[in-house]
Amino acid sequence: MSFRQQYNGCKTFGCANCANPDETLYRHSDRLGYPAWHCNLCGAYPPLLLNPPIIALATQTQKARQSPLFLPSCLCAQPQWQRYGLTKSASQRLQCRHCRKVVTQANAKQIATRLQPWLDSLINGVSPHELQRHLGLSNKTFNQHIAQLAELLEHYSNNIERQASKHATSHTLYTFSHTQVCRSGMRMQNNEQCSAHLWTLTTLDMNTGYVYLISDNALTETEEETEEEKQKATKDWQAISEYQLTLKEISESDESDVLIRAEKTYQKILARSQFDQLAYCEAKHAKLKLENSQRNALIRPVYAAHAHMQNLRPFLQDNHQLKLNWFLEHESFIRGAAITTYHASIRQGYLSLYYYHYSLSIEPQKPQQETENEQRTLSWWNEKWHKLTLSDKRGLHQVGLGILTPSSHITESKLRELLPQKLNWDTTFWQAFEQWLPPTYAQKLSLKRIHQWQAIYRYWHNYLSTPQPRLNVPNTCALNSIHQFVDTLNHAMLNPLEAQKAKRDK
Structure with missing residues (x-):
């Protein structure tokens, strides 16, 4: 892409x-x-904005979601793979009909022997910090296996998503931020480890909680880059694109009235030196292994937001008739990233953007107040806001929706139809993740390991944490068999005729 x-x-x-x-x-x-x-x-x-940091972060996320083991490639734009015999270990070889390059596919039996115990253990509730001891693996073997499992689950998830998106007619998405901790590689004066804080964006389906993408603002050094490329990138743009703020902003989440919270958020944005200069953590948490490498650093969140939206593009491109309503955390540069990436779909009426605030109440239930709706125009941008009051067994709740792209005359009933039963997917998802991988443990882990655990947890959350998966999965897709995962991905590389032959030969 x-x-x-x-x-x-x-x-x-x-x-x-x-x-x-x-x-x-x-x-x-x-x-x-x-x-x-x-x-x-x-x-x-x-x-x-600087373009290189966005492209660098976007490319980094894209590569992390692809696997050279489970998706071998050649130099052709559209390779045509045909079977080309077996290796001594019975792994399938393929040859591209265009360039004649030969690649070897992953061996499903070998991979399953290695990784099925991992998946079974996680399904049975073994926690990440107990897993190595539970499986009896050395450090080297553990590192190899977790990297392979994360690659496989990420690639298999993407394969399912591509199939499911072709049949979807509408979605309501939600994009929001979270602060993820990891090991910074730095030691403070008291010799205690100082964790790095990653500005992490998550996009999920508001109706099911299905998580499509988790990405962050950490730029890491890649092995493919030459020393000249590293120096050029650092000289040209890295120094001025790194996160360098020193005063963390105060959260407005304690404000119960969603419109007052929205107004305070606007005031906070306007008070910045520029709109996208978000101060999400303190200076001591904004460093990532700087004593070891000039290219491992945290980049300003605005660049991470654009990179995140770029990596979600295939989700829309596979189905041009998909009707999307997209809730965004109330940040001007997240809106800017979305409207820059999806302006064509927005202009054609397929995609509508909204700012989103919610307030979960513990007040006694008062159904007669559920019909309350307050409208207000807020901020320098004169954006139309609606405050909707909802009622359930927990009490009264407020939702604030800022209308960013559709008509300002959208009716209250239409807005209510957009709202899911669960209003707080942001806290629900990340609280569950932090119970599974506590911050006290995560701050001791490298950035690479954090990304691996996130990929593994995303799969578990999406497909295994509920009686039914959170996505309409095709009947042909297994959900807990490593062997079938690899077989499915191997067959997906072949053209339909070759795939049928391969199935018959089995």
């Missing part, structure tokens, strides 16, 4: 320049105290 190369431009819904990167349409401006592009059509001042 290729990524957008230019991310500057207007980000105002309804403006003819929206998402257009043509620099001749704008002019540089420092009027608001920071470098920006001024749009003459709508008067917006979107902050100047």
